[in-house]
Amino acid sequence: MSKRIIIDVDNVCFSYPDGHEVLKGLSCRIEEGEKVALIGPNGAGKSTFMSHLNGVQLPVSGRIAVDGIEVRKDTLKQIRRKVGIVFQDPDDQLFCPTVFDDVAFGPLNLGLPPEEIEARVREALAVVGLQGFEARSSFHLSFGERKRLALATVLSYQPEILVFDEPSTNMDPLNRRNLISWLKETDRTVLLCTHDLDIALEVCDRCLLLVDGKIAADGPAGDILYNRKLLESNKLELPLALMTHELLHNILHHQDMEEGERLIIGRFLHAHRHAHGPDSDHHVHVHTHDLDHAHLHEEVDDAHFKEIRDKEQRELKGE
Ligand SMILES: Nc1ncnc2c1ncn2[C@@H]1O[C@H](COP(=O)(O)OP(=O)(O)OP(=O)(O)O)[C@@H](O)[C@H]1O
Numbered sequence: 372m373s374k375r376i377i378i379d380v381d382n383v384c385f386s387y388p389d390g391h392e393v394l395k396g397l398s399c400r401i402e403e404g405e406k407v408a409l410i411g412p413n414g415a416g417k418s419t420f421m422s423h424l425n426g427v428q429l430p431v432s433g434r435i436a437v438d439g440i441e442v443r444k445d446t447l448k449q450i451r452r453k454v455g456i457v458f459q460d461p462d463d464q465l466f467c468p469t470v471f472d473d474v475a476f477g478p479l480n481l482g483l484p485p486e487e488i489e490a491r492v493r494e495a496l497a498v499v500g501l502q503g504f505e506a507r508s509s510f511h512l513s514f515g516e517r518k519r520l521a522l523a524t525v526l527s528y529q530p531e532i533l534v535f536d537e538p539s540t541n542m543d544p545l546n547r548r549n550l551i552s553w554l555k556e557t558d559r560t561v562l563l564c565t566h567d568l569d570i571a572l573e574v575c576d577r578c579l580l581l582v583d584g585k586i587a588a589d590g591p592a593g594d595i596l597y598n599r600k601l602l603e604s605n606k607l608e609l610p611l612a613l614m615t616h617e618l619l620h621n622i623l624h625h626q627d628m629e630e631g632e633r634l635i636i637g638r639f640l641h642a643h644r645h646a647h648g649p650d651s652d653h654h655v656h657v658h659t660h661d662l663d664h665a666h667l668h669e670e671v672d673d674a675h676f677k678e679i680r681d682k683e684q685r686e687l688k689g690e
């Protein structure tokens with residue numbers, strides 16, 4: 372049974388007041404609970420599109436509905452309860468004198484009791500690693516800290532749909548890793564705009580490629596993010612994890628080396644054979660993490676390499 376369409380974007384066109392045409396007939400549908408990556412080159416219109424999802428911008432033509440409610444001036448209050456956007460620039464999001472006030476702002480507007488507000492602030496600050504920062508001035512934090520704080524201001528009011536515009540830029544590796552873990556665990560609908568295609572590969576099931584104001588490709592993340600030709604023709608490149616995999620794969624098969632060394636690289640390449648769900652195909656993931664989710668770790672024996680080498684030999688011979 373297919374799930375509920377929670378974001379429905381139909382043929383949206385948008386130009387800025389200076390006449391610059393950015394969205395040129397953008398359509399897409401996102402189901403409840405999906406985790407969708409939005410990728411595309413600089414200036415493609417990703418941030419502009421995202422700002423339409425809670426009505427910061429309204430379409431010049433076309434229609435956007437969130438959970439069946441059309442995004443219009445008179446529905447903005449309802450829409451903003453459902454959609455939380457973490458903007459690319461944290462300074463668009465922070466306006467209170469202290470960290471606590473910024474993170475409490477959303478829950479306060481929901482009319483929650485003080486204990487619940489405090490609990491939500493505590494929880495959101497813990498997710499972004501800013502515990503103990505409550506009394507600090509938001510404006511005096513470093514850029515990376517402000518990015519994390521902006522994230523917390525949205526997490527604290529727990530919207531059904533989370534829209535992230537470049538959440539991981541300027542984050543140190545530990546906080547980036549924590550963000551990835553959180554994104555993987557959440558059951559909310561997530562739209563994640565990022566140039567960090569490794570995050571997209573790790574977190575998202577589906578990927579939308581936005582080019583020149585339109586969706587140029589829409590499909591499983593495992594197809595689009597593995598498609599070198601499609602990515603490179605749109606000023607993008609394969610995720611680093613896949614490039615590493617490809618590099619090691621080439622070394623493995625096209626260089627003379629001791630069988631022992633071949634086995635070490637082979638083991639590394641296959642260290643993260645990985646499947647989403649017990650019944651799905653497993654595929655190679657090369658990334659470092661703290662093994663916080665199920666993997667199919669396999670011992671790779673020499674028969675496996677023989678199989679790959681035989682296949683390559685057959686391909687070389689054009690069979
Ligand atoms: N306020 C504005 N007025 C006029 N043009 C704008 C305005 N904001 C953005 N643009 C233009 O709209 C286009 C799309 O910008 P947008 O920020 O949506 O791109 P993006 O895909 O998010 O890019 P990036 O990868 O750099 O974040 C760009 O050409 C940009 O210069």
Ligand SMILES: [Mg+2]
Binds near residue numbers: 418419
């Ligand atoms: Mg942008």
